[in-house]
Amino acid sequence: MKATAVRVRRALAMRSGDGLLRGAVWVLLALVLATLVGQLTGAGGRPDAIVGPRLQPPGSGWLLGTDNLGRSLLPRLLQGIGTTLLLSTLAVACTAVISTALGVVAGYRGGRTAELILRIGDVLYSFPAIVLAVLVAAVLGPGRTTALAAIVLVTVPLMTRMVGVAARAVARREFVTAARISGVSAPTIMLRHILPNVAGTVAVQGTYALSVGILVEGGLSFLGYGVQLPDASLGLLIQEGGLYMVGAPWLIVAPGVVLVAAIMAINLVGDSLRDRFEPRETRSLV
């Protein structure tokens, strides 16, 4: 009896924060699932098929309306979500690998190595994200590669710095000193001792980087330097929708809502991860 009461009380205490996390995870799962189903089964039709008159409001043949060419928005939206998520995830995976490697080395070695890595990061960090992204676009030309490279360059500095700080804290702990004294090689220490202990930071920063990645991809595509037509991405769809929004607001509302929901869900997951991996003393007297 008593044990049950305690368990219920615990569940209630945990619930408020967990509800947000659960909601966020569901949103992300739904988006991924919708994209997969759309791409694999062709549900909603082909993205480039002209299904009806131009700029029609949502109706039976076109669930989310049609665009300026008479294409149905739904399949294009599914395609756009897929492109945006895939591109951002891929880029952030690159960022995670690069930043974790650099951060762990900087944190463990310290000294000149760390200084060099952090200074290079500072240089990249000195550009406003969208300006850096546009500069990348100017060198590489518009397209998917540009979006990918831009996201990596924008997210690497901050993540490297955070992983570096975390790795440095781990490198100062006794078990690392003990391993070093007992003759364990540096690569082994970094791999076996430092890496597992900064995994939480990598997860938290990676999640935040993912939301930044989606923002950068969106911004770039919106400016015309990212994903190119006839391909679709959320930023591109919003930009297209913006052109016709006075007569056909549905074209901007649907991708806008999806984009905001995706970024918000990712940010909330990041917050939960942060609370979990970087817990702080939360009891105050005031």
Next chain:
Amino acid sequence: MTVGTPPLLVIDDVVTEYRTATRVVRALDGASLTAGRGETVGIVGESGSGKSTLGLLTGRLLPSGTRCPRGRVLVDGESVLDLPPDRLARLRRERLAFVPQDPIGALDPTLRIGRQLRLALRDTPADLAALLEQVRIRDPEHVLRLYPHQISGGMAQRVAVAMAMARKPALLIADEPTAALDSQVREEVLRLLFTLAAENGTTVLWLSHDLGGVARWCARIAVMYGGRVVEDGTTAEVLSAPQHPYTGALLAADPARAKGGTRLLTIGGTPPVLSDDPQGCVFAPRCDSAGEDCPAVRPAPRTVAGRTVLCHHPGGTPETVPARKESAR
């Protein structure tokens, strides 16, 4: 405690629980303590015995998420646990003072010492330099211009003592104020603290690990174990003839009191972590004089040899403790 005037501090059968999302830890389990005006009380016990919680409780300074489902705390007749926030703040301001464990951490790192003192004593007109001189700080004008990270722990603790005593509090709670200091400075800070308290008629609760220090500075001693005060009497009597077996064990484990050539005893086992009403005496598993009733019946306060003891079989002396409780290490 003279008959007629009510005691300054009454802690009566208080239960205090820290609650987190996953568990409940009971830090005080029916603790009782009374202190009169001007008394000096040393509170001793292992870490986790509830000393610090008892100290914080006097000013209701427990973190949010702490509950006190039972008991009452009276300071000067005011029920601390029931006061509205503004009255509570006034009580803290006018009657209580705390001397912290970590003196540097207790100072605002971004403000000069002088500015902090002025802020803290804004309605007590005071000559800050004189205040610092009172706690034997040489060159007070210079110290007033320094930031907390620029002064030593001993200096910071003197500043804390000065800040605490400037308002002439009725009750001073010092939670191991010398734990972070080296031994020479430790003695000096204690002397200052108790001298100033005696001059102002301030009651002192000193939460301490230092039995020798308590013997030197406190008239009374209260021994805590498992969230209760298990023995409470005059220092001389308690230290010379402990009645509670835990007190005896604690004395036997104090290196400062060990006679040359004798073996230092340690107390086997670990202190309990309570989560709800325990059955019987919580010291029973570690106690050598435990009888059959000990694990079953919760001991009630009784008066033995002029002091209050929570034990079914008081009077067991550590000298008779069999050697099996010696540490293996």
Next chain:
Amino acid sequence: MDHIRWLLGRVATAALTMFGVSVLIFAAVRAMPGSYTELVLGPLATQAEKASAAARFGLDRPVVEQYWHWLSNAATGDFGTSLVTRAPVAAEFGDRLPVTVTLTALALALTVLIGIPLGVYTGTRDSGGRGGVLGRLVSAFGMSLPEFALGSLVVFLFTRYRLGLTVGNYVPWSQDPLGSIGSLFLPACVLAVFCVAATARTTRDAVLGVLVEPHIAAAVARGEPKGFIVRHHVLRNASVPVLTLVATLSAYLLGGAVIVERLFNVPGLGSYVVDGLDRRDYAVIQAGVLLAAVVFIAANLLVDLVSGLIDPRISVLAKGAGS
């Protein structure tokens, strides 16, 4: 003494970063497809014409010399000539700077006036209850609104339903100061949404971090009222991360408000640079990106200096933590 050495170290680091930034920009512009002379002269130019143009622009000299030439000119305020308008880039910058500064100042004012009090309020009230969850939701929402989506929405609502403020008609400061602010108000609001959310969140985290410090517990034990503690002990201690964020945001607003400037037809610096990219106007790109980075570095240096004054431990800690 320590403090001065720390300051010099920070200035040196900033200078080093600026050097790295300039090299990166120079290299990026050289790496862009299409040669400079071809762009100036068009595809039909002869080899001789190209050679003479290259000599005229100094393109026949060694790369290091070209870099040095560009940097030393830029340092004296000469950013070269726009390929498109044939006007000095510096003059165009001078025209656009007041617009960008006004826009930034408006957005920053909103950010500071709303974000910081909001963060302090939620930080000192909320203890993880329902209010805390709501606060987290709202701030996460604010930080999840990309300016191109929010901006499009605002443009749509205000053009479609005539909500009073006109969109896309920038009024120069010299014509009508009040009207100028009015015309920048909407874009400033769009920019401010993210900034307010980020600032409120950072402030809240910083305040919560300070509230658990022992000196706050000591102040509570002294019987200080809550408002007093917040004013005298919390705000100052919590200000460093907030200042750092505000500096980052202001640099981002000064150089990176490209999307909002485009959406609202604001002739600011950011859109000038991106227009320059569209037209391959190298002088403009170089100058604009350099300026944005310099502003960022300068703002951060300033914040470092101010932080050192607010929290005197920073210089000591930095020394202890360095290498």
